[in-house]
Amino acid sequence: MKTLKIADGIYMFTMNVEDILFEGIWEIANGVTLNSYIVQGEKTAIIDGVIGWDGIPETLYVNLKEIGIDPKNIDYLIVNHMEPDHSGWISNFRKIKDDLTVICTEKAAKMVASFYGEDNIKIVKEGDILDLGKGKVLSFHPVPNVHWPDTMYTYERETKTLFSCDMFGAFGRMGDHCFDDELTPEEIDFFEFEGIRYYSNVMTTFTPSLRKAIEKAKTLEINTIAPGHGPIYRKNPQKIIDDYSRFSLYAEGAGKNEVTILWGSMYGMTAKAVDYVEGILQREGVKYNKLEMPLESDSEMVATVFKSAGIIIAAPTYEYKLFPPVAAALNEIGRKKITGKVAFRFGSYGWSGGAEKELSEIIERHKMKWDFIESVEFEGAPKEEDLIKVEAGVLKLLEKMKQKVVE
Numbered sequence: 001m002k003t004l005k006i007a008d009g010i011y012m013f014t015m016n017v018e019d020i021l022f023e024g025i026w027e028i029a030n031g032v033t034l035n036s037y038i039v040q041g042e043k044t045a046i047i048d049g050v051i052g053w054d055g056i057p058e059t060l061y062v063n064l065k066e067i068g069i070d071p072k073n074i075d076y077l078i079v080n081h082m083e084p085d086h087s088g089w090i091s092n093f094r095k096i097k098d099d100l101t102v103i104c105t106e107k108a109a110k111m112v113a114s115f116y117g118e119d120n121i122k123i124v125k126e127g128d129i130l131d132l133g134k135g136k137v138l139s140f141h142p143v144p145n146v147h148w149p150d151t152m153y154t155y156e157r158e159t160k161t162l163f164s165c166d167m168f169g170a171f172g173r174m175g176d177h178c179f180d181d182e183l184t185p186e187e188i189d190f191f192e193f194e195g196i197r198y199y200s201n202v203m204t205t206f207t208p209s210l211r212k213a214i215e216k217a218k219t220l221e222i223n224t225i226a227p228g229h230g231p232i233y234r235k236n237p238q239k240i241i242d243d244y245s246r247f248s249l250y251a252e253g254a255g256k257n258e259v260t261i262l263w264g265s266m267y268g269m270t271a272k273a274v275d276y277v278e279g280i281l282q283r284e285g286v287k288y289n290k291l292e293m294p295l296e297s298d299s300e301m302v303a304t305v306f307k308s309a310g311i312i313i314a315a316p317t318y319e320y321k322l323f324p325p326v327a328a329a330l331n332e333i334g335r336k337k338i339t340g341k342v343a344f345r346f347g348s349y350g351w352s353g354g355a356e357k358e359l360s361e362i363i364e365r366h367k368m369k370w371d372f373i374e375s376v377e378f379e380g381a382p383k384e385e386d387l388i389k390v391e392a393g394v395l396k397l398l399e400k401m402k403q404k405v406v407e
Contacts, residue, residue, distance in 0.1 A: 003063050007159040009040040013063050016173040026201045027297040031173035035228050042133025045076040047163045071096050079104040080165035081151045082111040105142050108150035145209035160223040167213050168240045170195035170230035181235035199247040200306035204336045207251040253340025254406040255309035258287040263314035264323045269348035270316045273382045280394050294325035310401035313345040320354035334366025344373040344397040346390050373397050
């Protein structure tokens with residue numbers, strides 16, 4: 001765990017976590033940081049915490065002592081969000097100091113009690129204040145369904161620091177550089193995609209609530225954004241606010257100027273058409289991503305589809321239905337409420353079709369509202385006339401997706 005000073009009386013503890021499935025589902029190919037914060041006036045508050053993940057509570061206590069804070073002198077545990085990556089330290093902390101106060105929203109209070117048996121809880125509402133002394137004044141601002149109903153912002157008035165918890169966060173491990181003004185161009189690109197992966201994997205379902213949280217952040221005068229995961233934004237906090245605004249558009253059909261081919265093939269028939277489509281995209285100078293299912297992780301698949309302005313679904317009929325790995329991917333995309341994409345599907349069939357029917361059922365069931373170019377199906381291997389139709393469909397897709405591009 002690393003200790004960093006953000007401002008006088010404000011510190012961050014951060015650690016990298018790898019080799020886990022986030023929420024027990026999402027592969028984190030490049031790790032994730034867990035950030036915890038200390039605000040110290042005459043009294044001391046800790047905001048979120050990370051000791052539940054490395055299994056060694058003493059890690060946090062050692063870091064506290066490095067900045068001259070005895071854990072027994074911490075007065076308040078502020079829980080912005082009740083997921084265990086933010087709250088897993090509460091029970092252990094109670095063993096050190098039995099008279100501390102947990103501060104959280106009303107909805108979080110019920111979970112604090114049920115998760116950890118806590119009863120010394122102070123419930124806060126919009127705009128409530130906690131004066132720690134020496135100029136350090138915290139205010140609390142609930143942002144429900146970001147991405148649990150209990151979530152809130154904590155804002156420090158003197159330094160104008162927003163402790164945003166999961167909001168404005170990103171996957172990805174941090175090395176020596178933890179502030180936005182320290183990041184290299186390569187690290188900026190890295191956290192751009194890891195931010196997209198994080199938003200798409202964890203947040204997309206709750207996009208309407210995230211938009212409200214973005215607007216609430218705009219009502220505060222912010223010098224620094226300090227999230228629960230990823231870098232701190234102290235030079236240009238507006239950048240991550242703008243990024244999240246853009247990500248919210250990706251959730252509703254916009255995307256980067258690129259195509260994602262979501263595909264699978266049993267015996268190579270559909271794969272031949274995929275190879276042909278790659279040649280078209282290369283000829284047209286269009287960036288594209290190939291996701292062969294089921295070989296890609298759900299994390300990578302959701303993030304890549306999410307950020308693309310155009311989607312090509314290439315999948316055969318399998319037992320009267322859509323090739324199951326591609327169908328499963330589309331169901332996950334639908335469950336995440338990624339809507340409004342421009343899309344085109346082609347695929348082979350043998351003795352019978354049926355893939356198109358299931359595709360329509362998936363799109364309708366999840367109310368995805370994707371804008372489809374007319375599909376192309378071919379019996380067995382694609383013939384020349386089939387490939388001509390596929391090319392026409394791809395070119396229509398490229399033309400239509402132009403109106404969806406938001407970089």
